[in-house]
Amino acid sequence: MKTKNILLLGSGGREHALAWKLAQSPRLQKLYVAPGNAGTCEVATNVPLSVNDFPAIRQFVLQEGIDMVVVGPEDPLVKGIYDYFKADPELKSVPVIGPSRQGAMLEGSKDFAKGFMQRHCIPTARYQTFDGEHLEEGLRFLETLQPPYVLKADGLCAGKGVLILPTLEEAQKELREMLGGMFGTASSRVVIEEFLSGIECSVFVLTDGRDYKILPEAKDYKRIGEGDTGLNTGGMGSVSPVPFATPEWMRRVEERIIRPTVEGLASEELDYKGFIFFGLINTPSEDGIGNPKVIEYNCRMGDPETETVMLRLKSDLVDLLEGVATQTLGDRTVEFDPRPAVCVMLVSGGYPGHYEKGKAITLPSLTDAESVVFHAGTAVRDGQLVTNGGRVLSVSSYGDTLSSALSRSMEGAALIEFEGRHYRRDIGRDLMSLAPRHNMTECPEN
Ligand code: AMP
Ligand code: GLY
Numbered sequence: 001m002k003t004k005n006i007l008l009l010g011s012g013g014r015e016h017a018l019a020w021k022l023a024q025s026p027r028l029q030k031l032y033v034a035p036g037n038a039g040t041c042e043v044a045t046n047v048p049l050s051v052n053d054f055p056a057i058r059q060f061v062l063q064e065g066i067d068m069v070v071v072g073p074e075d076p077l078v079k080g081i082y083d084y085f086k087a088d089p090e091l092k093s094v095p096v097i098g099p100s101r102q103g104a105m106l107e108g109s110k111d112f113a114k115g116f117m118q119r120h121c122i123p124t125a126r127y128q129t130f131d132g133e134h135l136e137e138g139l140r141f142l143e144t145l146q147p148p149y150v151l152k153a154d155g156l157c158a159g160k161g162v163l164i165l166p167t168l169e170e171a172q173k174e175l176r177e178m179l180g181g182m183f184g185t186a187s188s189r190v191v192i193e194e195f196l197s198g199i200e201c202s203v204f205v206l207t208d209g210r211d212y213k214i215l216p217e218a219k220d221y222k223r224i225g226e227g228d229t230g231l232n233t234g235g236m237g238s239v240s241p242v243p244f245a246t247p248e249w250m251r252r253v254e255e256r257i258i259r260p261t262v263e264g265l266a267s268e269e270l271d272y273k274g275f276i277f278f279g280l281i282n283t284p285s286e287d288g289i290g291n292p293k294v295i296e297y298n299c300r301m302g303d304p305e306t307e308t309v310m311l312r313l314k315s316d317l318v319d320l321l322e323g324v325a326t327q328t329l330g331d332r333t334v335e336f337d338p339r340p341a342v343c344v345m346l347v348s349g350g351y352p353g354h355y356e357k358g359k360a361i362t363l364p365s366l367t368d369a370e371s372v373v374f375h376a377g378t379a380v381r382d383g384q385l386v387t388n389g390g391r392v393l394s395v396s397s398y399g400d401t402l403s404s405a406l407s408r409s410m411e412g413a414a415l416i417e418f419e420g421r422h423y424r425r426d427i428g429r430d431l432m433s434l435a436p437r438h439n440m441t442e443c444p445e446n
Contacts, residue, residue: 003067003322004029007060008044009051009081010072011035013345013376013394014303017310018072018317019044020372025318032064038385039375039393051076054084061094068325071098071274074300078108078156082271095273095325099299103265103272106297110152110161110191113297120264122257123293127193129154132179141192142171150193151175155186159234164195196281196293199430201242202305203250203278205258206320209271211330212262213320214254216240216312218305219431224352226426233352234391237409237427238343239402240308243434244282248289253280257294273324275301307343307374307396312336342405342428343396344413345376349420351390359387362417371397371412387418402428 006028008019016039023031023043034057036046049056052075061069069085071077080101085091098104105112111129116122130138142149149171153161161183165171178187204215218240224230245253257278265272277298285291301309310317314335323329348355357377363385366373374396377389395412399405406428413423 003027003318005032005064005066006030006068006070006318007032007034007047007057007064007066008040008070008072009034009057009076011037011040011051012072012303013374013391014301014306015072016040016374016376017306017396018070018301020374021310021313021317022070025316027316027318027322030064032060032066034060037375037388038378038380039373052079054081057081058084058088058091062090066094068321069094069096070321071096072300074104074107074156074298077101077104077274077299097321097324098274100271103270104299106276107299108156109154110296111154111189114191114193116264116268117294119268120260122260122264123291125150125193125196125293125295127191129189129191130175130179131189135176135179138175138179138190138192139172142168142175145192145194147171148195150195151178152191152193153178153183153187154189154191155183157183157186159232161186196283196295198282198284198290199244200295201245201280201282201292202302203245203253203258203280204301204305204309205262205276205278206324206329207262207265207272207274207276208324208327208329209266209273210327212258212276213329213332213334214250214258215334216309216336217242217245217250218302218308219428220302220305221424221427224347224422226424228430231352233347235302235304236345236347236424237394238302238304238308239405239428239431240305240312240341243431244290246289249282249292252289253278253292257292261297273327274299277302304343304345304391304394307394308341311341311372311396311398312339337398339398339400340402340405341396341398342402342409343374343394344406344409344423344427345394346392346413346416346418346421346423348377348387348390348392349422351422355390355420357386357388359418359420361385361387361392363393364415366395366412366415368397368408368412370399371395371408373412373416392418392421402432
């Protein structure tokens with residue numbers, strides 16, 4: 001297979017990081033990003049198409065001779081872009097990197113994901129699912145659990161569908177509201193699950209439906225304030241590697257979670273050729289290694305994890321994606337850069353609440369070759385780079401240690417200016433006291 005022209009769908013920091021990595025491949029002739037942002041157009045050609053406008057994407061793919069479509073966000077996958085291509089005689093030979101609509105249910109329906117994990121004995125929190133007709137049972141089930149209480153809208157809610165409530169009264173009130181339509185049809189069913197406490201880690205895998213490759217793991221920082229305080233955001237930064245993801249821990253993740261997931265997808269005949277994002281939580285184990293459990297699946301890469309994972313992926317991403325498309329992933333190798341990477345996200349004033357767009361951005365070119373700027377919510381208006389979202393830009397840097405990578409990213413962030421700019425100065429700090437993993441220079445076996 002010779003991939004020359006790639007269309008990448010999406011417009012966030014994740015897509016800029018993917019585009020940056022894809023553009024380094026000698027195999028690539030032309031990269032398009034739809035709709036992209038003011039950063040993706042530095043490494044690719046932006047195309048003004050919506051990620052959910054399948055007929056317009058179809059027309060563009062045929063017109064430009066696109067050889068592969070890489071899907072950044074979950075929405076088009078859950079809406080079935082993979083199946084749309086497969087069902088079209090003119091498109092079916094163009095591989096879509098991402099699962100079928102059924103496979104994307106791992107992210108699109110929390111209840112489906114929990115059932116899948118139960119069927120394949122994959123460790124996760126105990127749970128039950130309720131719909132509006134079973135509200136009373138749901139209220140009673142809450143009484144059997146210990147606080148805090150975890151309620152999850154079954155469907156996609158743009159990251160807002162999970163509530164963690166400290167008291168039974170609040171949990172029962174929220175359950176009533178969710179089943180009463182708080183998130184529309186997305187919360188017509190609600191998963192209630194046991195609260196797990198531990199540190200979270202995002203593990204990423206590429207699969208061709210038979211084989212898989214484990215990519216560098218990462219941790220994201222979701223709260224707006226330093227010390228993990230304040231409201232949840234789309235992500236204020238990320239680090240990779242994660243010190244507690246030792247080779248022994250990763251082996252446990254692979255044996256108990258990754259392999260059963262990939263085999264489970266195959267045994268249930270769920271067509272899945274793309275990224276799997278395992279949102280894990282590390283619970284204590286007697287032997288001290290840790291007991292990873294699945295908090296969530298996503299059918300795409302993480303944002304802002306991709307902004308550090310792509311720095312640490314040494315292998316040619318186009319080559320790996322060709323392996324996915326042709327089911328020859330088992331013949332490819334994945335190499336990691338041993339250096340740690342830290343991403344610091346710059347956000348608009350007021351985010352994640354109300355914020356204004358259109359603020360002029362001063363973006364000097366960074367002289368530090370160990371740092372990369374990825375755009376998220378940016379646009380160019382009348383020749384001026386302006387803010388166009390809550391998460392605006394990020395700086396990702398390599399370092400000899402997490403601490404030096406963070407310092408570099410903060411130096412870069414300090415040079416970027418726009419009115420109301422905010423960033424966290426403590427990304428990865430909680431991990432810096434943990435011992436570095438022993439295999440920093442090796443790749444995990446996969
Ligand atoms: P999700 O959308 O399922 O990833 O949930 C969003 C966030 O809620 C996760 O990243 C966790 O921080 C938290 N969370 C979800 N489920 C649980 C759980 N069972 N126990 C503790 N925290 C959870
Ligand atoms: N960083 C978490 C996510 O992408 O869902």
